[in-house]
Amino acid sequence: MGKRSLNSEKHMHGTTAKKKRSGLQLSNMPTDILCSIMSKLPLKEAVRTSILSQQWKYHWCCHSNLEFSFTSMLSSHHLGGPITADSRNLMKQEFIERVDAVLKQHSGLGVENFRVWFPFNNGNTDPIERWVNFAVASKTKHLTLNFSSARCIGKPCIFDLRLLDGSVSSHLQYVELSSVFLQLPVGFKGLHLLMSNCNVLEFLRITDCSMLTRIHISHPSNALKHLQVHKCRSLQVMELNFGLITLEYSGPLIPLSPPGTLLLTKISMKPWDSCTALEYIFTELPSTVPRLEMLTLKCHEVERATLPEKLPKFVYLRHLRLELSSGPLEKKVDALDFACLLVAAPFLEKLEFHMWRMVSVNQSYGYGQQLRSIPSQPHCHLRFVDITGFYGQKDQLELALHILRNAAMLEAMKIDPKPSIAAEYGQMQGPFFLDGYQVARDYVLREDKCNVLYIKHVPRKTIEAKFLSGSLWSKLRTLSYGVFV
Amino acid sequence: MAAAPSGSRTRMVTLISKGGRNFKMPEAVALVSSRSCREALDYIEYRGNNTMMIKLLDIDPKPVSMLVNFCNHMAAAATSAASDDAAQRMREWEERFLGDDVDQALLYDLLSAAISIQADGLIDLVCKRVAHMIKGKTPQEIRTILGIQDDLTPDQRDEIRTDNSWIDI
Numbered sequence: 067m068g069k070r071s072l073n074s075e076k077h078m079h080g081t082t083a084k085k086k087r088s089g090l091q092l093s094n095m096p097t098d099i100l101c102s103i104m105s106k107l108p109l110k111e112a113v114r115t116s117i118l119s120q121q122w123k124y125h126w127c128c129h130s131n132l133e134f135s136f137t138s139m140l141s142s143h144h145l146g147g148p149i150t151a152d153s154r155n156l157m158k159q160e161f162i163e164r165v166d167a168v169l170k171q172h173s174g175l176g177v178e179n180f181r182v183w184f185p186f187n188n189g190n191t192d193p194i195e196r197w198v199n200f201a202v203a204s205k206t207k208h209l210t211l212n213f214s215s216a217r218c219i220g221k222p223c224i225f226d227l228r229l230l231d232g233s234v235s236s237h238l239q240y241v242e243l244s245s246v247f248l249q250l251p252v253g254f255k256g257l258h259l260l261m262s263n264c265n266v267l268e269f270l271r272i273t274d275c276s277m278l279t280r281i282h283i284s285h286p287s288n289a290l291k292h293l294q295v296h297k298c299r300s301l302q303v304m305e306l307n308f309g310l311i312t313l314e315y316s317g318p319l320i321p322l323s324p325p326g327t328l329l330l331t332k333i334s335m336k337p338w339d340s341c342t343a344l345e346y347i348f349t350e351l352p353s354t355v356p357r358l359e360m361l362t363l364k365c366h367e368v369e370r371a372t373l374p375e376k377l378p379k380f381v382y383l384r385h386l387r388l389e390l391s392s393g394p395l396e397k398k399v400d401a402l403d404f405a406c407l408l409v410a411a412p413f414l415e416k417l418e419f420h421m422w423r424m425v426s427v428n429q430s431y432g433y434g435q436q437l438r439s440i441p442s443q444p445h446c447h448l449r450f451v452d453i454t455g456f457y458g459q460k461d462q463l464e465l466a467l468h469i470l471r472n473a474a475m476l477e478a479m480k481i482d483p484k485p486s487i488a489a490e491y492g493q494m495q496g497p498f499f500l501d502g503y504q505v506a507r508d509y510v511l512r513e514d515k516c517n518v519l520y521i522k523h524v525p526r527k528t529i530e531a532k533f534l535s536g537s538l539w540s541k542l543r544t545l546s547y548g549v550f551v
Numbered sequence: 552m553a554a555a556p557s558g559s560r561t562r563m564v565t566l567i568s569k570g571g572r573n574f575k576m577p578e579a580v581a582l583v584s585s586r587s588c589r590e591a592l593d594y595i596e597y598r599g600n601n602t603m604m605i606k607l608l609d610i611d612p613k614p615v616s617m618l619v620n621f622c623n624h625m626a627a628a629a630t631s632a633a634s635d636d637a638a639q640r641m642r643e644w645e646e647r648f649l650g651d652d653v654d655q656a657l658l659y660d661l662l663s664a665a666i667s668i669q670a671d672g673l674i675d676l677v678c679k680r681v682a683h684m685i686k687g688k689t690p691q692e693i694r695t696i697l698g699i700q701d702d703l704t705p706d707q708r709d710e711i712r713t714d715n716s717w718i719d720i
Binding site: 114160 | 666686687694716717
């Protein structure tokens, strides 16, 4: 008995000794290693380590990810009870106090990310100014100010862009501003000053900054590579720098300038005003972005495009994604028009059509009509085609057939009857006389000589059930689908 | 493999651990993971036996061999194409590499070895592991795991609690 306990004592001693040694090892690591470990913990937990021991009091103070949001700073007990204007104010005060408490102790060094997500509004700019000054002084690389809220209460918070300049050259590489009222002095050319001093800024995202009318980033020392501008409803002019690589934009339809050539290779556009996709592609883009490699265009079409006589070519375009929604129309949009894209982009490799159409009861679908075909336009590079929202309508069918017949190098063509994009306007109303899946199987499959077609099996009733009211649907269940020759 | 100068064999990097044990890896492998090798090779001219010796004389052989193992794996992964599968495989390998059999003492020895040759990838991996060890634990639990003695006076403890009143500690 005695011997065993002696042995076990020895064993415990050994383990404790080993733990002590490893504890010392960790504490003796270089500061930047301890910082790195701390920064991998959520801020709250890192701050908690200050109570571990004397040595550990300040190890958390170089935390490199300062992310302040409702969830990270306020506790769940704030969420209980009714939310009144008073309780909102209290929460805001609490948030500000807590952020200040953290920043007061922070060393001000080694900050990589500085992010604030909180619905600020109605004045109250002092804390924001303090925090941005801290972020700039601590040489943060990523700055996010997101003041958006689900409910649009009051005026957005004012933010002076000049704060981002600092007295020394900026270290900011990534800036994201959402729902911020950008304060600009009189005669200021919107965002121009920001760009001229931020020499290493590579990424800028601006969302919902409603008073912004101009964006000028054409300063030569600009390193900006990625620009995202969303929902700035007053925007009129956007002057981009030459080195910009990707652009994402949703908002009022404005021209991309300068009219000289830009190096943009990837664009994603979602104009708010109704436009026709083909007109946009062939009239707005060509001279400005000759090196375009990938284009995503989301349009709500109201009429057929009228195109120029000679269509410009996009020799660098490899990937084109079109999200097209259209309502019930007098001048019906014709999908077969899009066949001209095969000629305009001879080196295109991937083509996507995502369609959403509002079909009304009164529309006739051309039963027994001859399928149109246009002259052969062989394409030697197209490899992947993805079509969703294939309702089986005649023009869609004609387009699919045209592509299948002309794309000699096609590796895969996917057809999905169900629409994959959401509709912005209106809702599905009428019955579906056609079953997209059946149409694809009956008419497209027989043209598939190289076995590249993949048709997703989505029965008509699945699509209908999603959109139609119960009574209307039950009446239509017995209707058969149309027949083409 | 990096192209060797004409008329010579493949250049090697040798790490020497405690007890004089040698662990070799090709120069190209070392260049992928070790910042100091990348910087040093700008200045060093190879002479004689074509190998650069790095002395890690206060580190045990096991962590040094793990370090070489890491460098070899990273160099191999760098040549294969990036994909979701490759990323998943890498994650699984990392979990096995720093598995449960790696106790803290070994972990910190490995960290010291990685620091010596500035193998940033391995440093980051070990830091992630340590953070994972203490994440979600109470202060007392963390003290037990890391072997830290609580030497704060009650006053100091109060001060910390006041400064950070928004957290329960």
